Amino acid sequence: MVEQLPSRWSSERLLISDVEVSDIAELQSLYDTSRYIQQWDGQENDPNYVKNCLEQGNLPPGGTLNNYRIQSIRTAAEDQKIGLLSVYHGYPAENVLYLEFLYIQSGVQKQGYGQEMMSALTRQLAGLGYHEIRINVALKNWPALRFWFRSGFSQISGIYGDTEHTSTSFANMELIKNLL
Template identity: 70%
Template sequence: MKQLPVEWKSDRLIISNVEESDIPELESIYETSRYLHQWDGQEHDRNYVKECFEEGHLPPGGRLENYRIQSIRTNEDDRYIGLLSVYHGYPSEDSIYLEFLYIQSEIQKQGYGQELIQALTRHFSELGYKEIRINVALKNWTALRFWIKSGFNQISRIYGDLEHSEDTFAHTELIKSL
């Protein structure tokens, strides 16, 4: 199965596989994403990056060799600004699942996310994949706007709680065809 390169670039970004020495800095970046859990109802995992590095965050029946966790750094000053994790070949062989993408909140709204998605789309299309999928909390309006603007305009399914309240949560799986 063809996969993202160990390191690749866009105009302003360097994306590369996480090394064990990267984990402390990337955990601190991940820690700044804790606000996202107000919309998805999940517990914040302080060891998320380490666990992903060691075991992956795999779908049912998934294999570690199909999983990648990568750091996102700026080309200009080689500064860590985010994190990307993907699973190659889920739910079908010609699908990519974006398990997690986060750019530090103080860096957001500078076009890095759109640039990254455009570069990912190009890479995955060249590798022969037909679609990219992502799970988005329905209460996360900013993320929904970002993903729809990025071409994720098909809804695969909506799942979670049936009633809306402050203490209930639902998600949608969005698809971008390549």
């Protein structure tokens, strides 16, 4: 069995650590700033997303809470919370990490934090023995598709959702980044 991400780790400018109960309100407010994504994925805003993730996880079919982790992303210099990382270890195979949610607050986007986060995550996972990272991205979310492609997610494993494009239809694409 491959190991899981540590409860605390870092990159050059970022500190990443497990979410604590005392973080829920602040991180939920940060999560709420991602509501604009709903126009691309059609999902409703979850006013208890962070609390639910911490207590129950956002699990794949047959998943267990032990393999799930939600972490905050903070700046190292100011110790300011700027993002969230939610992952599932071992889905759909033992050596795969499913990146359930990654968000850097829009006010600090375009400063290289997302790319730095993905580089650091990739190094961590490769060191732990993972072979790939998967993520599900809304097809209408063009900024995210560009970001993930630049981050090395160059393989498509499937497209899911509505089959016709309309203003009220939504579909997602699962992308893969190989770590070997």
